[in-house]
Amino acid sequence: MKITAVEAIPYAIPYAKPLKFASGEVRVAEHVLVRVHTDDGVVGIADAPPRPFTYGETQAGVVAVIDSLFAPAVVGLGLMEREQIHARLNRTVANPVAKAALDMAVWDALGRTLGYQVNELLGGWSDRMRVSHMLGFDSPAAMVAEAERMRDTHGITTFKVKVGRHPHTLDTAVVRALREGLGEEVELYVDGNRGWSASESARAMREMSDLGLTFAEELCPADDVLGRRWLVQQLDVPFIADESVPTPADVTREVLGGSATAVSIKTSRTGFTQSRRVHHLAEGLGLEVVMGNQIDSQLGSVCTVSFGAAFELTSRRAGELSNFLDMSDDLLTEPLEIRDGELTIRPGAGLGVEIDPDKLAHYRQD
């Protein structure tokens, strides 16, 4: 049960369909596969998707911080000493994606060692989540066609629509076309990735007030403190804080400051140990929660569903679990499948998935 080594393996897989949104664009998944080895010969895995435009991390930086700081800090600790691991990683500030992947690989190794799923170790509420699909910037017709394809192929009926373009009518036209094209039975919410100002956001939300949106997420920057508070106060749907709440303390600040009324939990950002802290904090504060997607690979999506399905609060809403569909390939031996709008956890121990060595050899960059 002792950690003997940590590997950080950079790899790159192109997207078949690049995702465009207000804060950036992703054409190639330049991720880092993290592997934690123990003295029992167990190997735990997790994926680190660096997002420079959100957290400042790069692929090379994730490898460097794991190799030079995090691996030496945790080698020799037992898999049960997770609060020690958590504390040692947090001696270094920032680097959320690198810390999260290491934490999740430890949990995977723990599950494999004990012979139980990570989902069960975390809480075991359910073995599946409903899936929400994210629609990146495109024309109204193309985005409606994409949503219809997701509905018809995978049974997905919840869509998060990327907004935040100028003029805002580019986006409101898309949301209106989606509602008209897909009808009242689908659930729609919008994510601005901080692309609008507070007043643009207010105007756009007013113009979409007849479209039955469920949430609005990060429409304007959290650093526009008073503007965002002004916006959040007037909305009649929860305002989700996502990239503005990478830590529990940030949740407290944003929510008590009136700048958010719901929280997105991303395991790629807060791992399992810190995601549970965010979950219990949000639950205790009485907030709604959505399991978010950091444009995750299949391995990242498995982590999201393993955590989200472990608790009742995170299972209420569809989780953002489908971005991997846009990748041209993946590292897992058996691809994930979204059926009837749901993603189900694999039955095996830990995260229940394995890395294909040939694919890793093909895509690795070191």
Add this chain to the structure above:
Amino acid sequence: MKITAVEAIPYAIPYAKPLKFASGEVRVAEHVLVRVHTDDGVVGIADAPPRPFTYGETQAGVVAVIDSLFAPAVVGLGLMEREQIHARLNRTVANPVAKAALDMAVWDALGRTLGYQVNELLGGWSDRMRVSHMLGFDSPAAMVAEAERMRDTHGITTFKVKVGRHPHTLDTAVVRALREGLGEEVELYVDGNRGWSASESARAMREMSDLGLTFAEELCPADDVLGRRWLVQQLDVPFIADESVPTPADVTREVLGGSATAVSIKTSRTGFTQSRRVHHLAEGLGLEVVMGNQIDSQLGSVCTVSFGAAFELTSRRAGELSNFLDMSDDLLTEPLEIRDGELTIRPGAGLGVEIDPDKLAHYRQD
């Protein structure tokens, strides 16, 4: 791993030294031993100490709610389905001590099944806590003698002093005598169990301002809402909410309402599953935390230290772990021992302790 039966066994053990405090007095430990049986033949145990003056539960009531509602709700579930168990128990309101014991017995059974300590399953920060001893109402001389005995016999140097009597000078004289008798090296804090008004509390704290207190706990009732907020605002030490925060939502209300600035976590009240929720909430809000004692038996104290030692935040302060010293006997096969001011977790799986069948046969009341 499936729960096949839940037993709730009432038992009574007299106190050698009754504990007196503002909200009540305890002469006999009229507790309920909870045992959770699984289809693997594993038995998990925990202790339910009913506190009618705090939560309204009685010994017979705890047995009744477990037998008639909680046991049927959880039998058939697996030990890994803890969030399901949590949700099913919470369909019934109140009854915190009954729910907590059942939850902790499930965790003990899980630890025994997997072959790991509950402390490790929870987080594994450390294997021990420093001990804080609670001093009940008596004369200054008697309370100083008791503190000296605890220091000299067990190495304890942190004392929680029960206050809340009228006139308040009965108590301030005790605290002054303790500081003078034991010197600057001991840590002292006070617990009013809601015995004073807000203005009495303010006056008493002013009169003790030179005594270097660490905390003040529940000096006046939480339902004296504005009075308590007025008091808390003027104190220069954290004001611990204890019996006023039996749930995470209560923590949020009391803290955001300005009626508390720290939180007591009692595993006898919130078990392990809900205590972790309170812990992560308090941590995310940036509050200090103390592991409290519900006048616990040895089994209850083992639960407190198993949880408290699992996390860094709960390990910063001494935990209230010594009330069992005042009982005339206990159910465990091997008595706990406080050495050099510390209580250490037993090495075995689960909670690491066993019930003595002869003692249980002797003290059980059904």
